Amino acid sequence: MATNLAATAKAKNIEYFLISFVDLLGHLRAKLVPAAAIGEMQKTGAGFAGFAAWLDMTPADSDMFAIPDPDSLIQLPWKPEVGWLAADLWMDGKPVEASPRVVLKRQIEAAAARGYRMKSGVECEYFLLNEEGSAISDERDTQEKPCYDQGALMRRYDVVKEICDAMLGLGWKPYQNDHEDGNGQFEMNWEYDDCLLTADRHVFFKFMTKSIAENHGMRATFMPKPFANLTGNGCHAHVSVWDLAGKKNRFMHKTDEMGLSKFAYKFLGGVVHSADTFAALFIPTINSYKRIDADVTSSGATWSPNAVTYSGNNRTHMIRIPDPGRFELRLMDGAANPYLLQAGVLAAGLDGVVNNRDPGKRLDINMYTDGHKLKRVRKLPANMLDAVRLFDSSEVARAAFGDEFVDSYVKLKMDEWKRFCRSVTPWEREHTLDC
Numbered sequence: 001m002a003t004n005l006a007a008t009a010k011a012k013n014i015e016y017f018l019i020s021f022v023d024l025l026g027h028l029r030a031k032l033v034p035a036a037a038i039g040e041m042q043k044t045g046a047g048f049a050g051f052a053a054w055l056d057m058t059p060a061d062s063d064m065f066a067i068p069d070p071d072s073l074i075q076l077p078w079k080p081e082v083g084w085l086a087a088d089l090w091m092d093g094k095p096v097e098a099s100p101r102v103v104l105k106r107q108i109e110a111a112a113a114r115g116y117r118m119k120s121g122v123e124c125e126y127f128l129l130n131e132e133g134s135a136i137s138d139e140r141d142t143q144e145k146p147c148y149d150q151g152a153l154m155r156r157y158d159v160v161k162e163i164c165d166a167m168l169g170l171g172w173k174p175y176q177n178d179h180e181d182g183n184g185q186f187e188m189n190w191e192y193d194d195c196l197l198t199a200d201r202h203v204f205f206k207f208m209t210k211s212i213a214e215n216h217g218m219r220a221t222f223m224p225k226p227f228a229n230l231t232g233n234g235c236h237a238h239v240s241v242w243d244l245a246g247k248k249n250r251f252m253h254k255t256d257e258m259g260l261s262k263f264a265y266k267f268l269g270g271v272v273h274s275a276d277t278f279a280a281l282f283i284p285t286i287n288s289y290k291r292i293d294a295d296v297t298s299s300g301a302t303w304s305p306n307a308v309t310y311s312g313n314n315r316t317h318m319i320r321i322p323d324p325g326r327f328e329l330r331l332m333d334g335a336a337n338p339y340l341l342q343a344g345v346l347a348a349g350l351d352g353v354v355n356n357r358d359p360g361k362r363l364d365i366n367m368y369t370d371g372h373k374l375k376r377v378r379k380l381p382a383n384m385l386d387a388v389r390l391f392d393s394s395e396v397a398r399a400a401f402g403d404e405f406v407d408s409y410v411k412l413k414m415d416e417w418k419r420f421c422r423s424v425t426p427w428e429r430e431h432t433l434d435c
Helices: 005-012 035-044 100-113 150-155 157-170 195-215 262-274 338-354 367-373 384-392 395-401 403-422 426-432
Strands: 016-022 028-034 046-048 064-068 074-076 079-091 116-129 174-179 185-190 219-221 235-243 327-329
Touching: 005 035, 005 079, 016 035, 016 064, 016 100, 028 035, 028 046, 028 195, 035 064, 074 195, 079 100, 079 195, 100 116, 100 195, 100 338, 100 395, 116 195, 116 338, 150 157, 150 174, 157 174, 157 185, 157 195, 195 219, 195 338, 235 262, 235 338, 262 327, 262 338, 262 395, 338 395, 384 403, 395 403
Parallel strands: 016 079
Antiparallel strands: 016 028, 046 064, 064 079, 074 079, 116 185, 116 219, 116 235, 174 185, 235 327
């Protein structure tokens, strides 16, 4: 029986609920609902005009309702009288098929029909900036190789501790926090779980990190490449597939050289097959492509892939196999929609299993120094326009997600590209004003 949110509100002293959804371009939307009204909202949903968000709708469309998932409830650790709820979008009595959480749930259903259950974890990198967002917040954070810098980490102890304490209190099982490879950059890791739960927590983590940073007079950003000379914000995903009971890891194989089963290699083959065509989901913004194949940063490495390759425990490749029974997908960045990230991985992997995709041989070279010598390796898209066109023409995407979602997503991303092209940048004026 579903949790009664009205009763939960009384038991937990919740005064208001945020009924939230993420639109196609990754923006978090919500309505603030008093606890006295949550009972009705749990039945019928909070009403929205879909055109007001990035959902490929018009003002003439019917009301859209966000029906909260009571199992997703999180009390804001910094404001516990408020409860946050992830919601599924409905219109005219049916789920909105082109909405991100529904897209992921459809892939979960497709996997469950075959007896599979994907578990995943994400590594969310972010920068702590000044309030204006113009520079990193710590003027003393200037090391050429700042990764794991204890001094810089401890100068931001109050922020990092508050975020980590919140995750501990929420039962997420965080296990490490560090200063990352860019000056002013940090990462926090928590335990992996079912992919829908991971996606919900990913959404909330970004909201929580930004909110706590604001309370400390800072601005947190997950922007893929906020500074040209510094390492960008990745969002590496760790993936494994289990049986429906969640007891047996279908990727694990004790005698394989890398600890992977034949099933795992097929799943990997699907991810390799669709990596470039799904880049529009995994690295979704114009800025994303300034992280991919970037110039060497001040630390000496971008830590980002530029080609579709996999390897063992080698961080220079798009896919790393650090331990038996799981992959690390290093393509994704901080702008990735948490639901579409998981949906894309699952859809690509299922396609690999169904069609016996072969990932090819692993490569053990240093891609940063020797990758240019490879002649038959697919490059990742050079920009968002190329990525969206590849996604539009992907048979795998249309078979997995349906034309409604693909067409809507492509339409909105092409509109985004056109808006970008209409803008005039300082670089253009600097280089062509006197031509």
